[in-house]
Amino acid sequence: MKEVFSNPSMETIISLAKRRGFVFPGSEIYGGLAGTYDYGPLGVMLKNNLKTLWWRMFVESRDDMYGVDAAILMNPKIWEASGHVSGFSDPLIVCVKCKYHFRIDQVNTKPKKDKENNVVKSDEVWICEHCGTKNDMSEPRQFNMMFKTYAGASDDAVGVYLRPETAGGIFMNYKNIIDSMHPKFPFGIAQIGKAFRNEIAPRDFIFRLRELEQMEVEFFIKSDEWKQMFEQWRVLMHEYARAIGIQDSALHELEVLPEDRAHYSERTIDFEFDYPFGRKELWGLAYRTDFDLSAHEKGSGVELKYFDEVTKEKFIPHVIEPSLGVDRTVLAVLLCAYHKDELGEDGRVYLAFPPTIAPIKAMVSPLLKNKPELVEKAREVYVALKKDIPQVMWDDNGNIGKRYRRQDEIGTPFCITIDFDTLGEKPELKDTVTLRDRDTGSQERIPIKELSERIQAVL
Numbered sequence: 529m530k531e532v533f534s535n536p537s538m539e540t541i542i543s544l545a546k547r548r549g550f551v552f553p554g555s556e557i558y559g560g561l562a563g564t565y566d567y568g569p570l571g572v573m574l575k576n577n578l579k580t581l582w583w584r585m586f587v588e589s590r591d592d593m594y595g596v597d598a599a600i601l602m603n604p605k606i607w608e609a610s611g612h613v614s615g616f617s618d619p620l621i622v623c624v625k626c627k628y629h630f631r632i633d634q635v636n637t638k639p640k641k642d643k644e645n646n647v648v649k650s651d652e653v654w655i656c657e658h659c660g661t662k663n664d665m666s667e668p669r670q671f672n673m674m675f676k677t678y679a680g681a682s683d684d685a686v687g688v689y690l691r692p693e694t695a696g697g698i699f700m701n702y703k704n705i706i707d708s709m710h711p712k713f714p715f716g717i718a719q720i721g722k723a724f725r726n727e728i729a730p731r732d733f734i735f736r737l738r739e740l741e742q743m744e745v746e747f748f749i750k751s752d753e754w755k756q757m758f759e760q761w762r763v764l765m766h767e768y769a770r771a772i773g774i775q776d777s778a779l780h781e782l783e784v785l786p787e788d789r790a791h792y793s794e795r796t797i798d799f800e801f802d803y804p805f806g807r808k809e810l811w812g813l814a815y816r817t818d819f820d821l822s823a824h825e826k827g828s829g830v831e832l833k834y835f836d837e838v839t840k841e842k843f844i845p846h847v848i849e850p851s852l853g854v855d856r857t858v859l860a861v862l863l864c865a866y867h868k869d870e871l872g873e874d875g876r877v878y879l880a881f882p883p884t885i886a887p888i889k890a891m892v893s894p895l896l897k898n899k900p901e902l903v904e905k906a907r908e909v910y911v912a913l914k915k916d917i918p919q920v921m922w923d924d925n926g927n928i929g930k931r932y933r934r935q936d937e938i939g940t941p942f943c944i945t946i947d948f949d950t951l952g953e954k955p956e957l958k959d960t961v962t963l964r965d966r967d968t969g970s971q972e973r974i975p976i977k978e979l980s981e982r983i984q985a986v987l
């Protein structure tokens with residue numbers, strides 16, 4: 529079988545995501561709201577699977593990790609201490625002609641050249657990608673990206689922020705975890721949850737959102753072990769990428785230069801992905817020194833040192849932070865999974881999700897929907913299988929070929945068909961079904977009683 533295409537455009541992915549119930553534009557019937565998207569039935573399942581696998585690999589499979597689910601609204605002093613109130617901003621410039629807002633690095637610039645075609649470095653041509661105007665941009669100004677709201681009735685309302693990252697809630701629970709769980713050192717805290725950033729120019733589907741979800745770890749260490757710990761988490765991030773179907777060749781580590789790193793960071797790696805719109809950040813890994821806990825100790829007046837019972841040392845831990853955006857992960861996974869080949873008469877599209885993250889694990893259907901004896905038997909197989917594997921789906925719409933195409937397009941690894949041989953038309957095949965493999969389209973006959981084990985073996 530010849531593979532014809534596996535590098536989808538953004539339009540292809542956005543359209544499939546909408547058509548098949550993965551991702552819808554937010555507030556659509558009111559014209560949408562920039563930077564917001566809603567996950568549909570298939571998208572929720574995919575996202576849950578990605579989060580569950582991350583939790584399993586980054587938290588449950590280790591004995592040095594603790595999970596939290598902190599409040600999104602927090603005391604605003606937290607964001608003062610962390611530096612977000614003064615520094616969580618992007619440089620904003622506005623096209624004077626059309627008033628379109630840009631983050632400075634999103635503006636197309638062309639170096640100005642002299643008559644001999646030499647670049648005149650000091651002066652660049654700025655082009656508004658919205659209206660095409662050249663060199664008519666406002667002076668840049670810093671724009672704070674935190675969303676502000678008010679907690680309480682209007683008279684005594686307190687200005688609060690929607691958290692711009694989940695890490696803040698983790699640092700707030702560092703002391704609670706020590707006091708309640710008595711962790712041995714080193715240990716880490718993980719959280720999955722929503723974060724909000726008033727991005728100047730949300731764009732590229734679910735890549736740059738104003739409401740996003742993150743999976744973050746703060747791993748507390750002694751300063752002299754940071755290199756080894758950094759490496760440990762770097763390796764785990766690659767393992768996770770492989771497990772969710774992001775090929776090694778699509779993921780690139782960018783060593784962030786000292787001048788581009790946050791001032792407290794001693795080392796940062798951006799894990800970049802080849803999106804159709806260019807190579808851009810997917811995840812980040814940073815060594816944040818003891819900046820966060822020191823700042824919160826100072827800001828709150830509460831001691832945040834760790835006392836090591838064994839060595840009798842008392843110190844402020846340093847931190848390694850793997851930070852993964854869920855939405856960018858969904859996008860990367862969809863882009864990697866998308867395949868088109870020439871199977872069947874008209875060719876087909878299929879999403880080659882690893883079975884662990886596929887929203888639906890198997891589809892059960894009767895060969896013909898107007899034969900009650902086939903439907904009854906198929907229902908029996910479906911009900912029994914669904915007890916073992918809840919993400920099994922029933923489909924008897926259209927002909928069997930169409931059902932296979934539909935399942936291929938949502939990435940279902942297996943299709944199970946109940947036919948007359950299942951009922952015993954050929955006695956030697958009684959109580960067997962066809963099991964179709966999504967990637968090859970090949971079918972085999974297997975006994976009903978082996979179905980569950982066979983599917984669960986790859987989940």
Ligand code: ATP
Nearest residue numbers: 725735736737740809810811812851852853855856
């Ligand atoms: P960028 O440079 O692309 O704005 P960032 O460096 O500000 O990203 P971090 O603050 O390191 O991002 O956030 C950690 C992770 O959260 C990112 O690697 C990304 O996966 C995700 N993320 C950050 N901002 C957004 C956003 N606006 N929309 C979707 N995901 C985001």
